[in-house]
Amino acid sequence: MKFISIDEAIKKGMGKVSLRGWVYRERGSNQLKFIVLRDSTEIVQCVIDKDKISEKEWKDANKLLIESSVEIEGTIAKEKRAPTGYEVKVSKLKIIHFAEKYPITKDQSVEVLADYRHLWIRSRKMTAIMKIRSTVFGAIHEYFRKNMYYEFQSPIIIPGGAEEGPTLFEIKYFNEKMYLTQTWQLYAEAAMFGLEKIYTIAPSFRAEKSKTSRHLTEYWHAEVEATWINLYELMDLCEGLIKHVIKKVLKENKKELKLLERDIKILEPILKKKFPRINYSEAIEILKKKGMKVEWGKDLRTIEEEKLMSDYNTPMFVTHYPKDAMAFYKPRDPKDPRVAVCFDLIAPENNGELAGGSERDMDLNELVDTLKKKGEKIEDYSYYLDTRRYGSVPHSGFGMGVERLVKWICGLDNVKDAIGFPRTMTRFKP
Amino acid sequence: MKFISIDEAIKKGMGKVSLRGWVYRERGSNQLKFIVLRDSTEIVQCVIDKDKISEKEWKDANKLLIESSVEIEGTIAKEKRAPTGYEVKVSKLKIIHFAEKYPITKDQSVEVLADYRHLWIRSRKMTAIMKIRSTVFGAIHEYFRKNMYYEFQSPIIIPGGAEEGPTLFEIKYFNEKMYLTQTWQLYAEAAMFGLEKIYTIAPSFRAEKSKTSRHLTEYWHAEVEATWINLYELMDLCEGLIKHVIKKVLKENKKELKLLERDIKILEPILKKKFPRINYSEAIEILKKKGMKVEWGKDLRTIEEEKLMSDYNTPMFVTHYPKDAMAFYKPRDPKDPRVAVCFDLIAPENNGELAGGSERDMDLNELVDTLKKKGEKIEDYSYYLDTRRYGSVPHSGFGMGVERLVKWICGLDNVKDAIGFPRTMTRFKP
Numbered sequence: 012m013k014f015i016s017i018d019e020a021i022k023k024g025m026g027k028v029s030l031r032g033w034v035y036r037e038r039g040s041n042q043l044k045f046i047v048l049r050d051s052t053e054i055v056q057c058v059i060d061k062d063k064i065s066e067k068e069w070k071d072a073n074k075l076l077i078e079s080s081v082e083i084e085g086t087i088a089k090e091k092r093a094p095t096g097y098e099v100k101v102s103k104l105k106i107i108h109f110a111e112k113y114p115i116t117k118d119q120s121v122e123v124l125a126d127y128r129h130l131w132i133r134s135r136k137m138t139a140i141m142k143i144r145s146t147v148f149g150a151i152h153e154y155f156r157k158n159m160y161y162e163f164q165s166p167i168i169i170p171g172g173a174e175e176g177p178t179l180f181e182i183k184y185f186n187e188k189m190y191l192t193q194t195w196q197l198y199a200e201a202a203m204f205g206l207e208k209i210y211t212i213a214p215s216f217r218a219e220k221s222k223t224s225r226h227l228t229e230y231w232h233a234e235v236e237a238t239w240i241n242l243y244e245l246m247d248l249c250e251g252l253i254k255h256v257i258k259k260v261l262k263e264n265k266k267e268l269k270l271l272e273r274d275i276k277i278l279e280p281i282l283k284k285k286f287p288r289i290n291y292s293e294a295i296e297i298l299k300k301k302g303m304k305v306e307w308g309k310d311l312r313t314i315e316e317e318k319l320m321s322d323y324n325t326p327m328f329v330t331h332y333p334k335d336a337m338a339f340y341k342p343r344d345p346k347d348p349r350v351a352v353c354f355d356l357i358a359p360e361n362n363g364e365l366a367g368g369s370e371r372d373m374d375l376n377e378l379v380d381t382l383k384k385k386g387e388k389i390e391d392y393s394y395y396l397d398t399r400r401y402g403s404v405p406h407s408g409f410g411m412g413v414e415r416l417v418k419w420i421c422g423l424d425n426v427k428d429a430i431g432f433p434r435t436m437t438r439f440k441p
Numbered sequence: 442m443k444f445i446s447i448d449e450a451i452k453k454g455m456g457k458v459s460l461r462g463w464v465y466r467e468r469g470s471n472q473l474k475f476i477v478l479r480d481s482t483e484i485v486q487c488v489i490d491k492d493k494i495s496e497k498e499w500k501d502a503n504k505l506l507i508e509s510s511v512e513i514e515g516t517i518a519k520e521k522r523a524p525t526g527y528e529v530k531v532s533k534l535k536i537i538h539f540a541e542k543y544p545i546t547k548d549q550s551v552e553v554l555a556d557y558r559h560l561w562i563r564s565r566k567m568t569a570i571m572k573i574r575s576t577v578f579g580a581i582h583e584y585f586r587k588n589m590y591y592e593f594q595s596p597i598i599i600p601g602g603a604e605e606g607p608t609l610f611e612i613k614y615f616n617e618k619m620y621l622t623q624t625w626q627l628y629a630e631a632a633m634f635g636l637e638k639i640y641t642i643a644p645s646f647r648a649e650k651s652k653t654s655r656h657l658t659e660y661w662h663a664e665v666e667a668t669w670i671n672l673y674e675l676m677d678l679c680e681g682l683i684k685h686v687i688k689k690v691l692k693e694n695k696k697e698l699k700l701l702e703r704d705i706k707i708l709e710p711i712l713k714k715k716f717p718r719i720n721y722s723e724a725i726e727i728l729k730k731k732g733m734k735v736e737w738g739k740d741l742r743t744i745e746e747e748k749l750m751s752d753y754n755t756p757m758f759v760t761h762y763p764k765d766a767m768a769f770y771k772p773r774d775p776k777d778p779r780v781a782v783c784f785d786l787i788a789p790e791n792n793g794e795l796a797g798g799s800e801r802d803m804d805l806n807e808l809v810d811t812l813k814k815k816g817e818k819i820e821d822y823s824y825y826l827d828t829r830r831y832g833s834v835p836h837s838g839f840g841m842g843v844e845r846l847v848k849w850i851c852g853l854d855n856v857k858d859a860i861g862f863p864r865t866m867t868r869f870k871p
Contacts, residue, residue, distance in 0.1 A: 014669070031669065031834075033634070033832045034832070050637065051635065051636050051637035051638070078831040078832040079831075079832050080832035080833065080834045107832070107833070107834055107835075108803070108832050108833040108834065110830065110831040110832045111830045111831065113831055129628075129631040129824040129825075129827055129828065130631070130634075130827060130831060132631055132632050132634070132635055133631075133632075133634035133635035134635070137635060138635035138636060141591065141593060141632070141635065141636055142591060142636070144592075144593075145591040145592045145593065145636075148592045149582070149586060149592065152579070152582055156579060161571065161572060161575040162574075162575045162578045162579065163571060163574075163575065163861060164644075164661060164860065164861060165861065165862065166659060166861070166862040166864055167597070167644045167646075167659055168610075168646070168658070168659050168864050168869065170869065170870050170871070180598075180612050180613065180614060181612070181613040182610050182611070182612050182613075182621070183610065183611040183612075183613075184610060184648075184658075184869060185648070185650075185866055187869065189869060191612070198559075198861065198862055198871075201559040201560070201562055201563075201871075202562050202563075202571070202861055204463070204562070204563035205481060205562055205563035205564070205567060205568035205571065206481050206568060206571055206572070206575075207480065207481035208481070213644070214594075214597045214643070214644065216597075216598070218614075218615070220615075228598070228614075229596060229597055229598050231594060239444070239461065373538070394559040394870075394871035395559075397559055397560060398559065400540065400541045401508040401509075401540040401541060401543055401560060402463045402464070402508040402509050402510035402537075402538050402540045403510065403537070403538040404461075404510045404537050404538065405537075430594065431593060431594060431595065431596070431628065431632055432595065432596040432628055434596060434598050436615055439598065439600065439614060439617065439619060440600050440824075441600070441628075441631075441824035
């Protein structure tokens with residue numbers, strides 16, 4: 012008989028079924044053995060009656076520890092008391108593998124779970140998160156492709172990046188020093204001249220010594236670059252992306268959100284509201300009114316972002332940050348030369364910055380001046396500056412940290428749970 | 442008036458249009474200036490008549506060098522002699538940026554084009570390849586998702602991998618030595634216990650000193666891992682993937698294939714034929730009959746693969762390679778203990794190995810023995826070996842080099858042109 016998934020078996024609801032998976036829980040008596048079986052789709056209770064199977068099968072059943080893998084034949088029927096409302100009366104039991112005693116028991120510390128990440132990854136919680144993560148990746152691809160963007164990949168291994176030097180990981184590249192990329196942007200701006208509208212989802216790396224719940228040294232970065240669009244069109248694109256992803260997760264992953272005890276009433280209204288847009292100077296005024304000591308000119312810190320977001324339950328765009336605090340490629344606003352034409356998108360519920368973007372400075376001289384002011388070597392940027400020598404056009408782009416988005420959507424405490432095998436300053440195994 | 446793409450303008454075929462893009466070619470006389478304009482979609486000839494525009498516009502037009510960016514208003518109509526069969530009579534010309542003299546002229550050497558990759562990437566040839574590449578990525582995602590696979594990402598930064606030591610790139614990770622991954626596999630086998638059917642498209646790295654037309658140190662790797670499938674089901678999955686990708690490219694990229702002068706008559710028949718499947722021992726016999734000196738026991742080299750493929754115009758599976766020449770996780774064939782249950786998929790037209798996969802050894806003792814025989818430290822594999830301690834199940838997986846596939850589909854001479862910014866032992870800038 013053909014194997015079906017546990018989810019399919021429950022939908023069938025009655026009759027003979029063949030299932031396979033892993034022992035999620037087990038308990039028993041002299042006569043009856045109860046196994047909760049799990050596969051990637053669901054769990055279901057299976058009851059083994061000593062009198063209904065062979066002696067060997069009964070013996071095997073009693074040796075089954077958690078995470079043992081089995082194939083089962085039986086009859087499924089409603090059973091209110093079982094965890095998913097159904098029970099399988101087992102008529103045949105085949106052991107695929109007897110597990111050793113599972114090292115993960117209830118209420119383990121975060122550090123133990125991190126050490127056993129290669130096993131913890133199969134937990135129902137992590138599986139639910141990873142399913143949502145898969146939906147998020149798919150939705151990002153879908154959104155950009157629907158909007159006629161080409162997928163493009165910038166190199167991961169890059170020559171000495173200058174501005175970001177201290178936060179770059181160094182690679183021994185044969186006889187050269189090379190580095191791990193932090194963004195696709197400088198390469199994307201070159202590729203854009205052929206394809207015009209491009210996006211990527213690729214790993215980015217930051218050798219930051221932060222030990223916060225929001226920082227990974229290795230994370231996946233969704234980035235976009237497009238000709239002929241300005242800051243406001245860019246924000247529309249970004250807002251559209253976030254909404255598309257949330258809509259898709261709400262459609263595909265209700266069950267996983269429930270398992271994670273994530274209240275979808277927090278996510279649903281976001282689809283209907285326009286994300287507020289304020290500029291940096293307004294943000295500073297709001298913070299002052301809220302009693303914070305802030306000074307015009309510095310980038311907003313976490314504590315300020317959180318204060319600012321305390322009145323909002325959708326993400327919010329903050330635009331036009333002080334030019335001098337910004338990356339060199341963010342252009343000066345011709346209407347207010349103190350600020351740059353850029354945005355940060357800040358997530359609610361203390362999830363920090365989700366995305367950041369800007370128009371790109373088209374002016375070769377301004378770029379060179381800014382780089383010099385920042386103490387950079389111009390020759391390190393020669394290929395990039397070439398994009399301003401040969402037919403520069405107005406263009407804009409943003410980048411979004413995918414794990415930050417997954418963390419927020421799932422309502423996780425720590426971004427480490429938004430990726431399969433997290434990398435931080437202190438955590439890099441397994 | 443709203444800007445439309447050149448492709449849309451040509452489809453419209455007559456009437457007023459507003460276009461923007463880059464000067465692809467230019468020539469002129471005292472009275473008429475001809476510009477071939479390009480954007481990401483197409484090229485079109487634009488003619489500027491001195492008497493039909495302002496003096497300033499005429500002056501500007503005569504300063505236009507290749508790759509200058511412009512906005513144009515005019516009237517499009519059929520014109521047989523123009524490169525794409527249409528011509529725009531220009532009524533308005535706005536310069537966005539006067540390009541400097543473009544450094545790439547006709548018939549540049551491969552090395553010069555590589556030095557100017559950041560500009561060459563915008564050429565029509567590279568743009569066509571990158572569009573096909575984008576289709577290939579999209580088709581891979583589509584295929585796996587259609588088949589109910591979850592997208593999962595393994596870490597890029599990994600602790601000391603042992604077996605592949607000499608071909609790993611080393612990273613300075615704070616105070617640790619870490620490495621760039623070559624495959625997602627060992628992590629994927631752990632994640633599979635929760636999600637069961639997973640795939641990825643992610644960068645992989647190989648510090649190989651090869652200088653062939655097929656090797657990159659940084660390449661994109663499509664990989665899959667699934668519970669409960671055997672070698673034959675795995676080959677079906679792989680064959681289905683290749684066919685789905687080719688079908689999609691033939692549907693979406695006829696124009697790009699034509700621009701690359703790639704004969705679609707070579708690609709079309711592949712969709713209808715079943716890929717031949719022979720085993721390694723049969724391959725050795727065939728090679729002997731073809732007069733090659735080959736010995737049973739060694740992995741096939743390029744020269745042998747090419748000889749073997751000389752009679753075939755579809756990819757071919759070669760299965761059951763000698764166990765001792767294979768990676769430790771490929772299981773011994775119970776029916777013939779000399780060989781492993783594995784395959785390589787070899788591409789036609791001298792494109793080498795496209796994909797490789799296998800069932801995975803479930804037997805903890807055999808894995809440990811093989812690792813020891815290969816001189817590995819068992820503790821380096823402890824997290825991996827745990828997957829065989831807790832409910833191991835039959836499973837299989839394969840990996841495919843995406844650039845190899847793009848190279849073959851596009852009919853490229855060198856895999857370096859199948860990626861935006863290639864990385865090899867000798868080429869790593871820009």
